[in-house]
Amino acid sequence: MRRYIKLYCLLAGAYVRSRLQYRLSFGFMCFGIVISEACLLGLLGALLAKFRTVNGWTWAEVVFLYGLGNLAYSLMRILGSQLDDFDRYIIRGELDGVLIKPVAPLFYILASRVELVHVSRALTSVVIFVVAFHLTGIRWTVEVALFTLTTILSGTLIMLTLMLVSATVALWTTKSGKLTDLLISATKEATAFPISIYPLAVQLLLTFILPVAFVTYYPAQQLLQKGEFLGMPESFQFGAPVVALAMVCISYLFWYSGLRRYHSTGS
Amino acid sequence: MPIITVEHLSKHFKVYRRRTGFWGNLSSTVARQHDIIRAVDDVNFSLERGELVGYIGANGAGKSTTIKMLTGILVPTSGHIDVMGLTPYRHRKENTRRIGVVFGQRTQLWWDLPVIDSFELLKHIYEIPQNLYKQNLEFFSELLQLRPFLSTPVRRLSLGQRMRCDLTAALLHDPEILYLDEPTIGLDVVAKEQVRQFLRQVNAERQVTVILTTHDLNDVEKVCQRLIIIDSGKIIYDGGIDALKERYGKTRMLIIDLAQGYSDIQLEGVDLIRRDGNRIWLAFDRDTISASEVITQLTARYEIQDLTISEPEIEEIVRRIYELGVH
Ligand SMILES: Nc1ncnc2c1ncn2[C@@H]1O[C@H](COP(=O)(O)OP(=O)(O)OP(=O)(O)O)[C@@H](O)[C@H]1O
Ligand SMILES: [Mg+2]
Numbered sequence: 001m002r003r004y005i006k007l008y009c010l011l012a013g014a015y016v017r018s019r020l021q022y023r024l025s026f027g028f029m030c031f032g033i034v035i036s037e038a039c040l041l042g043l044l045g046a047l048l049a050k051f052r053t054v055n056g057w058t059w060a061e062v063v064f065l066y067g068l069g070n071l072a073y074s075l076m077r078i079l080g081s082q083l084d085d086f087d088r089y090i091i092r093g094e095l096d097g098v099l100i101k102p103v104a105p106l107f108y109i110l111a112s113r114v115e116l117v118h119v120s121r122a123l124t125s126v127v128i129f130v131v132a133f134h135l136t137g138i139r140w141t142v143e144v145a146l147f148t149l150t151t152i153l154s155g156t157l158i159m160l161t162l163m164l165v166s167a168t169v170a171l172w173t174t175k176s177g178k179l180t181d182l183l184i185s186a187t188k189e190a191t192a193f194p195i196s197i198y199p200l201a202v203q204l205l206l207t208f209i210l211p212v213a214f215v216t217y218y219p220a221q222q223l224l225q226k227g228e229f230l231g232m233p234e235s236f237q238f239g240a241p242v243v244a245l246a247m248v249c250i251s252y253l254f255w256y257s258g259l260r261r262y263h264s265t266g267s
Numbered sequence: 268m269p270i271i272t273v274e275h276l277s278k279h280f281k282v283y284r285r286r287t288g289f290w291g292n293l294s295s296t297v298a299r300q301h302d303i304i305r306a307v308d309d310v311n312f313s314l315e316r317g318e319l320v321g322y323i324g325a326n327g328a329g330k331s332t333t334i335k336m337l338t339g340i341l342v343p344t345s346g347h348i349d350v351m352g353l354t355p356y357r358h359r360k361e362n363t364r365r366i367g368v369v370f371g372q373r374t375q376l377w378w379d380l381p382v383i384d385s386f387e388l389l390k391h392i393y394e395i396p397q398n399l400y401k402q403n404l405e406f407f408s409e410l411l412q413l414r415p416f417l418s419t420p421v422r423r424l425s426l427g428q429r430m431r432c433d434l435t436a437a438l439l440h441d442p443e444i445l446y447l448d449e450p451t452i453g454l455d456v457v458a459k460e461q462v463r464q465f466l467r468q469v470n471a472e473r474q475v476t477v478i479l480t481t482h483d484l485n486d487v488e489k490v491c492q493r494l495i496i497i498d499s500g501k502i503i504y505d506g507g508i509d510a511l512k513e514r515y516g517k518t519r520m521l522i523i524d525l526a527q528g529y530s531d532i533q534l535e536g537v538d539l540i541r542r543d544g545n546r547i548w549l550a551f552d553r554d555t556i557s558a559s560e561v562i563t564q565l566t567a568r569y570e571i572q573d574l575t576i577s578e579p580e581i582e583e584i585v586r587r588i589y590e591l592g593v594h
Contacts, residue, residue: 003394010391018379021420097375099340101392102363260342263280264335266327 004107012114019116030120037070037124044192055197060135061224062193067129069191069216072155074122080160081115084184086167087176093265106164106255138223147222154240155215159187161244161251162210168251171258183210191216196228203230214243269313270444270476271337276346277500278307278332306332308500309346314478316443319470321487322480324497325589330480333497334448337478338368351443364393367437367475371449374433376421382432383417386439393440400439407435411465427458434465438475445469447479451486459483463490484582496588503588508581515584520577521549521561526570534564545572550587 019026044066048059057065089095089109098105138144166183170176190212195203206213214236221228222237229236281301307329314320324330335341336348339355339362348355355362369375376385390400408414411431416424424432430450437445447466451459467490469475481487487494487508494511496504504511521537525545532539532547536556541548551561558576565571 007391010388014377014380014384014388017384018377021379094373096335096340096370097373099359100338100363100366100368100375102360102394103392104360262341264341266331 007103008107008111011108011111015113016116026117029117033117033121034124037121041066041128055194056228057194057226058136060132061220061226063128064132064136064224065194065216065220066192067125067132068151068155068220069188070125071122071129071152072159072215073188073191074118074125075152075156076159076163077118078115078122079156080110080163081118082109082113083160083163083167084180085177086180087170087174090170090174090262091265095262096264099262105259106252136224144223147219151215151219151223151240154244155191155219157244158211158215158240158247161247162187162212164251165254168255168258171261186210187212187215194220194228196230207232207236211243211247214240270316270318270351271312271314271478272347272349273310273312273333273337274347276307276310276333276336276348277305277344278329278336278341279344280304280306305500307336307343307497310497310500310502312495312502312505314476316476317470317474318493319466319477319491320479320493320495321491322478322495322497323482323484323487323585324480328497329500330497331448334368334446334478334480338366338446339363364440365443367440367442367445369430369433369437369445369447369450371430371447371452374421374429375436376429376432378422379420381418381420382413382424385421385432385436389436389439395440399441403439403441404435407438410468411435411461426453427455427461430454430458430462431465434462438469438473441473442475444476444478447477449480449482451481451483459486466490484585488581496585498589498592503592511584512581515588517552517554518550518584518587519553519558520583521551521558522575522577523547523549523565523571524573526572529569532569534561534568537561537564 041063044063045059048054048062052059054062086109089098095105098108101108162183163180166180167176169179187210190206190210195206195213195217198206203213206217218232218236219240220226221234280303282304283301310329310333322330322333332341336343337350337355339359342356350362351365353362376382377388386400386404389395390397395403408417411434413428413431413435416428421429421432434450445466450466451462454462463486466477466479470477477490479486479490492507494504494506494508495502520540523546525547528545532542534549537549537551539547540550549561551558562574
């Protein structure tokens with residue numbers, strides 16, 4: 001365990017140092033992300049100013065959801081950037097180089113790219129989240145703090161494992177980039193709004209198949225005391241860690257069975 | 268006790284008839300329309316500790332596929348591999364600690380970082396004790412003259428320099444076996460010679476078992492004691508290089524410039540290998556027919572301008588084996 005923590009820092013550090021060789025592009029990326037986040041928030045503000053509430057959610061509550069989802073999303077992007085274009089490992093046979101090292105392949109892959117560019121996004125989200133937290137009038141207690149922290153971590157894991165499942169598809173189909181791109185934007189958008197605005201089929205999808213409703217919507221029931229459960233069990237508000245854990249197991253098994261199918265490239 | 272034993276090893280690839288796009292890929296995967304490529308087909312061999320073996324074959328013969336199974340990258344379709352008592356793909360981590368791998372086509376170093384940083388990272392990845400690491404780094408830097416560019420980013424190294432670094436990277440953790448897939452690809456004559464010299468030395472001084480694939484038969488002739496030839500996934504020769512020359516080297520080659528382009532050339536006991544304008548290449552077996560007999564026959568029928576006779580190089584022997592198979 002100690003060895004893995006150390007290795008994680010070393011590999012991530014190596015990536016960051018490589019990245020910083022191209023400072024200018026790094027700076028531009030950070031800048032671009034902050035700008036695009038600001039635009040999105042502006043858009044959200046404009047929409048809410050017009051409609052006041054979304055399905056009974058005040059705009060402060062929606063911004064709260066947005067901030068929470070975005071925070072988990074940015075953490076996922078920081079930690080799981082290597083999964084964005086994981087299929088290059090398959091298409092170009094780069095997994096060969098990973099498999100000849102005495103380290104767990106998934107660990108090695110994730111550790112070798114920790115994308116600090118997305119820290120700019122995380123920081124923006126923190127600001128949004130803290131402001132929204134204040135506006136919704138939730139009282140800070142130790143319980144609330146712990147619950148929020150658990151929610152953010154579980155949310156990150158749920159998104160990360162979804163990404164992993166999607167990336168792993170490449171071990172069967174060779175390509176999975178488009179699917180992953182789709183999932184990346186879908187999860188970001190699905191966490192930003194209360195899922196009660198969607199038709200039942202989509203609600204079920206976001207609860208049971210791509211369980212991103214556990215990233216923001218259900219935990220928010222607890223934090224905001226909304227009491228909106230769409231006919232699902234009320235215990236779902238505490239479900240995030242359980243779902244995260246289940247997703248970790250499922251995605252790891254999926255990854256593991258995919259890995260045995262890896263057949264490298266012909267040259 | 269052999270260090271590597273390979274028994275009835277096969278690797279078959281399913282090649283799907285591709286349709287384009289993601290859904291095309293997915294549907295052709297589901298529909299399972301495929302051809303089977305027998306990249307490695309019932310291969311058997313074993314290596315003793317300390318051997319230096321050349322593994323050769325034409326493009327697509329199955330060399331890299333074999334190496335990938337030996338190193339644990341690929342799971343065999345069938346058959347058995349025993350490397351130091353381990354099954355590489357099953358005991359992957361344990362196996363990788365005890366082997367070194369160099370892919371000539373692809374570096375294992377961190378592209379944008381100084382060379383020394385890659386070595387430092389490998390030290391942690393392989394958990395090499397500090398004093399051993401120091402000692403090995405010293406040894407290889409000296410032997411391969413790495414010092415001038417240890418702090419240069421890998422992307423700025425020449426191919427030859429990069430290969431020397433990759434060799435070091437593969438050996439820092441004192442592996443017992445070194446696998447090299449085309450280690451001399453793209454190198455100039457001097458750099459190739461340096462790599463060959465290095466491999467001989469590593470093998471002799473550190474008792475590392477070496478198995479290398481190559482298309483340059485000088486590598487094999489100058490480095491290896493033993494040669495394994497694979498063709499379309501099957502081993503067609505396994506033995507010493509001298510034995511190969513003895514067995515297949517009885518053929519002599521006669522290169523003749525004819526005075527005019529005869530349309531039809533007929534000679535007994537002689538194969539017409541190649542023809543290029545008025546120049547022809549003839550091969551014959553020195554046990555069945557002597558050179559003077561061939562020349563007598565020739566001069567009796569055709570007008571000759573010039574003539575050279577050559578003993579086949581290993582290159583020529585192997586080329587004929589690739590083209591015509593073993594007989
Ligand atoms: N991942 C793969 N998927 C499908 N076919 C493959 C794959 N890898 C190799 N092959 C096929 O298997 C055969 C053997 O390939 P391999 O790479 O082992 O050849 P090689 O001897 O290393 O050739 P070269 O000298 O060109 O490197 C080839 O026909 C190749 O097209
Ligand atoms: Mg090859």
